[in-house]
Amino acid sequence: MDNISKKYIIKIPSKVSVFYCDKRQIILIKGNLGQKLLKLKTKLLVSKQDNLIAITNQSFGIMSNKYKKKIKSIQGTTAVLIKKAFFEVTTKFYKKLKIIGVGYRAFPIVLNDLNFMHFKLGYSHDIYFKIPKNVSVVDYKSTKIFISGTSYNLVSQTAALIRSYKIPEPYKGKGIRYENEKINLKEGKKI
Template sequence: MSRIGKKKITIPDNIAIDIKSFEISIQGPKGKLSHFIPDFITLQNNTNTLQLQIKSKEKKLQALYGLYRSIINNMVIGVSQGFEKKLIINGVGYRCYLENNQLVLNLGYSHPIYIKTPQNISIKVENNTYISINGIDKQTVGEVAATIRSMRPPEPYKGKGIKYIDEIIKRKIGKAGK
């Protein structure tokens, strides 16, 4: 049995949950999220907790049981607190700014890179080198951050590129002379 799937999801007071046959909708102060739940998982809604139960003990279904518990828990956290990823740009002449709901990155290429901001995601730029990505959907926030990072990943010799704030880049020693 999945250990994660067995855990109860605690629901804050300002969160409203609506469960229809195969869909769960969660609404909170930050917004509303909904997700489809497969038929082998049943949801039990108590006053301040939500419990998932599985109908079969097959190995593949147990793995999905824990996955859906994590997805629903992330939805509850997202509509109550939200998620945030922070990136930092290192490199001489590397900078970014916002223009017409697009993030513009100057990363040493011959052209600027434009990244359109998806719905329900807000991007803030501080000091031309710090990027903050906020939203209620954890998956979308992570995907946007990964897309921005992939435009110029950090390299190990000088540390130039885009990295997460808490990311540690192992530095390498350059070529030694004779």
Template sequence: MSRIGKRPVELPKGVTAEIKGQTIEVKGPKGTRSFTATDDVDLVLEEGAVSVKPRGLSKRARQQWGMTRSMVANLTQGVSEGFKKELEIQGVGYRAQMQGKTLKLSLGYSHEVNFETPEGVTITAPKQTEVIVEGIDQQLVGQVAANIREWRQPEPYKGKGIRYKGEFILRKEGKKK
């Protein structure tokens, strides 16, 4: 039995769900998202909550049960609250600023890095050393944050680079004489 799959997904105030076959569409104050489940599970809408039930006891049905429930929970959280990833920039001369829909990063290269904001995501730079990525699609928000971080990953000797807020970088000792 899936411990995650057993729990129904409660729909917060202002969020509605509509099930058509294997597709669930969730509408909320931040937008609309949909997800198509596999044929191994059933989606049931009852009393302001969405339940996921497996069709049979095969291994694949049990796997899809918990995964589908997590996807539906992420849809409801995305359209009601949204998702957010915060990045910190550390290093002398390293900074970020927004110019229109372009994030300009100075990361110690001979040129500035221009990162275009993809559709469905909002990028803000409240400080020169802070970047916030927000949106209603958890996968897209995480991927955009990872793409920004990829430009200059934190190095273990001085800790310079772009890191997630609260991320711990294991530091190494430098060369000794």
């Protein structure tokens, strides 16, 4: 690990277990909230005494000249993915949404072990949203939505999809917005 740059050496957190298989080119990261499996493109050095993982610049197979030029970016990407996996198996992520507007509401529905959200957003029709399995969506007072899960991408994507059903309009600010989002309201026409 002496000849590897510091930015490619990652410290393993105390509550995380790491299993590395050189033959299958995978790393399994287990934490108290779940596990993540990553497919690797470069070899790793795992030190159990120091609790460190080092990303080397050696490929699993024969490297072409084009691949050799990209090896630094692949090393950096692998380091970021491993750090992100450590974070996802130990912490929960959440997003809060507010529904603003007269008559705009959201209601949870459960049908045959499937969870749905029923939205009334001022359209001539109601909107039904199927909640993904790894995400929990809680509704408070039918105008506040709390989305939580262990995958940052899935939680953010779910929140963005729900928000896209009624993006806040610029005159009165009615719609679905993130909790801390500020809308710059435009002035209406003056007579």
